[in-house]
Amino acid sequence: MSEEESPRVAIGISFGNSYSSIAHTTPEGKAEVIANEEGDRQIPSILSYVEGEEFQGTQAKAQLVRNSKNTVAYFRDFIGQNFKSIDPTPCHQSAHPIEHENTIAFKIKDTEAEEENIVSISEITTRHIKKLVASASDFLGKPVTAAVVTVPTNFSDVQKHALKQAAEAAGVEILQFIAEPVAAVLAYDARSTAEIKDKVIVVADLGGTRSDVAVIASRGGMYSILATAHDYDFSGSHLDTVLVDHFAKEFLKKHKSASDPRLNARSLAKLKLESEAVKKALSLGASANFSVESLSDGLDFTATVNRSRYDLLASKVFAGFTRLVLGAVGKADLDPLDIAEIVLAGGTSHTPKIATALQNAFPESTSVLAPATSVTALNPSELAARGAAIQASLVAEFETEDVEQSTHPVVTVTPHLATAIGVLCLSSNESQARFSLLVDRATPVPVRRTKVFPTPREGGDVLVRLVEAVAEIKITAPAPRTKNRDEQDVDGEEESESEESEEEEEHRELVWRPTKTIAEAAVRGVKKGGRVEVQVNVGAGLECSLLVREVGGKGGVRGEVRGR
Amino acid sequence: MATGVKELPLPVLPDSWTAEKDFKAIGTLSDPVQRNIEPVGPHFLAHARRKRHKRTFSEDDR
Ligand SMILES: Nc1ncnc2c1ncn2[C@@H]1O[C@H](COP(=O)(O)OP(=O)(O)OP(=O)(O)O)[C@@H](O)[C@H]1O
Ligand SMILES: [Mg+2]
Numbered sequence: 001m002s003e004e005e006s007p008r009v010a011i012g013i014s015f016g017n018s019y020s021s022i023a024h025t026t027p028e029g030k031a032e033v034i035a036n037e038e039g040d041r042q043i044p045s046i047l048s049y050v051e052g053e054e055f056q057g058t059q060a061k062a063q064l065v066r067n068s069k070n071t072v073a074y075f076r077d078f079i080g081q082n083f084k085s086i087d088p089t090p091c092h093q094s095a096h097p098i099e100h101e102n103t104i105a106f107k108i109k110d111t112e113a114e115e116e117n118i119v120s121i122s123e124i125t126t127r128h129i130k131k132l133v134a135s136a137s138d139f140l141g142k143p144v145t146a147a148v149v150t151v152p153t154n155f156s157d158v159q160k161h162a163l164k165q166a167a168e169a170a171g172v173e174i175l176q177f178i179a180e181p182v183a184a185v186l187a188y189d190a191r192s193t194a195e196i197k198d199k200v201i202v203v204a205d206l207g208g209t210r211s212d213v214a215v216i217a218s219r220g221g222m223y224s225i226l227a228t229a230h231d232y233d234f235s236g237s238h239l240d241t242v243l244v245d246h247f248a249k250e251f252l253k254k255h256k257s258a259s260d261p262r263l264n265a266r267s268l269a270k271l272k273l274e275s276e277a278v279k280k281a282l283s284l285g286a287s288a289n290f291s292v293e294s295l296s297d298g299l300d301f302t303a304t305v306n307r308s309r310y311d312l313l314a315s316k317v318f319a320g321f322t323r324l325v326l327g328a329v330g331k332a333d334l335d336p337l338d339i340a341e342i343v344l345a346g347g348t349s350h351t352p353k354i355a356t357a358l359q360n361a362f363p364e365s366t367s368v369l370a371p372a373t374s375v376t377a378l379n380p381s382e383l384a385a386r387g388a389a390i391q392a393s394l395v396a397e398f399e400t401e402d403v404e405q406s407t408h409p410v411v412t413v414t415p416h417l418a419t420a421i422g423v424l425c426l427s428s429n430e431s432q433a434r435f436s437l438l439v440d441r442a443t444p445v446p447v448r449r450t451k452v453f454p455t456p457r458e459g460g461d462v463l464v465r466l467v468e469a470v471a472e473i474k475i476t477a478p479a480p481r482t483k484n485r486d487e488q489d490v491d492g493e494e495e496s497e498s499e500e501s502e503e504e505e506e507h508r509e510l511v512w513r514p515t516k517t518i519a520e521a522a523v524r525g526v527k528k529g530g531r532v533e534v535q536v537n538v539g540a541g542l543e544c545s546l547l548v549r550e551v552g553g554k555g556g557v558r559g560e561v562r563g564r
Numbered sequence: 565m566a567t568g569v570k571e572l573p574l575p576v577l578p579d580s581w582t583a584e585k586d587f588k589a590i591g592t593l594s595d596p597v598q599r600n601i602e603p604v605g606p607h608f609l610a611h612a613r614r615k616r617h618k619r620t621f622s623e624d625d626r
Contacts, residue, residue: 179604182604186604222605223602223605224602225599394606406612407603409600411612412602413598413599414599416599417594418596419593423574425573436572444601445596454571454574455573456573461577463575463581468594518589519590520581520583521586524577524586542596561593563593564592564595
């Protein structure tokens with residue numbers, strides 16, 4: 001049909017429970033988040049109806065104070081679910097989800113008429129997507145027809161299907177769903193300065209109503225998820241609550257006979273909105289002002305909070321984030337030393353203390369990519385949308401069927417190496433062999449890797465021994481302190497803890513232990529100062545070929561090892 | 565993917581070492597683990613292309 005003839009206009013959409021973002025790629029291939037008509041790049045995922053008029057985003061969010069019953073918020077996770085399996089808690093201060101014909105709906109006044117209508121979750125989603133896409137079309141000056149949309153790693157196929165249909169009803173073809181943490185990694189890897197290296201990355205996506213962690217093996221620019229963790233008890237809204245409680249108490253301290261603003265719906269809504277704004281301001285400045293007119297009993301209230309106070313008040317929530325990340329690393333059977341990078345994504349990741357706490361919980365070799373800990377960090381609120389836009393630009397020209405085929409398990413489910421492969425080299429003291437990595441574990445096959453090695457001083461004949469090896473943690477006890485050991489023993493542990501703990505800490509490092517020899521090859525007559533190139537090629541059946549040759553020399557030795 | 569990082573040298577071949585065509589297969593690689601590669605990014609698309617057309621890396625290089 002002629003449908004295929006007009007080219008698609010595809011964008012990236014990040015659709016969260018709290019905020020949504022739309023992004024496109026520029027003609028130069030750079031991903032960019034689009035601001036809507038109100039100038040927002042983080043658009044609250046909220047719809048509100050006032051006398052039949054529909055509002056979205058920041059305007060709709062403001063309606064939580066006066067018109068909460070006709071304001072629908074925090075609904076993304078309800079898509080494709082049945083009523084019994086959802087947690088409606090985030091909707092306490094807005095339209096409540098109800099059970100309706102095997103699905104979830106909201107009872108709202110969305111027309112000028114007096115009576116309320118039952119609007120299904122898929123209809124709400126359609127309306128939200130319509131607005132997002134209209135903003136993008138407006139910006140691009142042409143109608144957007146397709147999108148890549150990010151979803152959490154635990155979004156089910158049923159949920160994806162429901163979301164796809166809701167988008168279709170909005171006139172948007174969802175080309176592909178991609179996992180939120182993978183989109184974040186892609187946003188980083190697509191930068192022109194990025195070099196593609198094998199590494200394990202942890203993505204901590206700290207949002208408004210949930211926090212999600214994924215441990216991802218990045219191998220030659222391909223991503224495999226090793227473990228995930230999800231949490232609904234530590235998230236941005238819990239930080240809001242910390243400030244809500246703080247300011248409510250301060251208010252009551254000042255106005256002893258006033259009623260608690262947390263007990264009145266409208267006061268609580270104001271308190272929440274302003275606390276969120278204060279929280280965001282504290283990510284940038286050392287202090288922030290809280291100011292609400294007629295907070296409770298007609299009394300205005302202003303107050304100031306500084307960052308150190310906030311960090312203290314919120315320390316339990318911050319500790320929860322660190323625990324969640326460490327837990328996910330453990331779930332992947334890895335050690336913090338295995339983690340090269342922590343990508344902090346989601347709005348809550350702007351919080352400086354969360355980033356520095358993670359940096360302290362991980363070794364120095366782990367870089368924490370967040371505004372507070374890295375000058376090159378990207379905006380955590382934009383990562384998912386940017387990644388989706390990049391993927392959209394990659395697949396926009398594909399036939400729908402081609403995208404479906406490429407994302408099918410037949411193509412994506414792949415054998416991965418269980419154990420790292422490398423060659424044995426001489427260490428500096430020449431009596432011990434040292435493993436040099438060629439292909440790391442968790443690398444999908446087929447894979448080909450090449451590395452160049454120096455040879456012993458006089459050249460001559462050298463041995464290439466291909467081995468498997470496992471990484472282990474070597475713990476070195478702290479050097480015993482020389483002065484006054486006896487005295488120290490008497491005082492016991494207390495002293496060693498209160499003193500400079502840095503010095504007392506054991507030293508942990510990753511070391512390779514070769515476990516199995518796979519093959520050996522000789523390179524003969526290498527000239528003095530010559531170098532040897534080693535190439536391994538592992539096939540889909542784990543058959544492996546080894547090619548070794550002197551750099552610049554001719555021939556070389558090639559051999560095959562059978563597969564499994 | 566040749567890297568320029570400073571590597572340790574390869575060991576000298578022991579005098580007693582011999583093999584036909586200077587190569588010895590000694591063991592096989594350990595059993596793999598089946599995992600899902602995320603269908604995202606330019607490198608995955610190259611992988612999918614190789615897999616669907618049953619091509620090797622060197623065929624892909626051409
Ligand atoms: N600069 C900032 N400093 C601190 N917190 C921020 C900042 N910007 C946004 N946030 C918080 O981040 C949270 C929203 O995160 P995000 O934009 O990732 O939403 P989301 O993915 O829709 O969330 P979820 O689906 O978990 O509800 C909110 O709690 C918001 O207050
Ligand atoms: Mg999110």
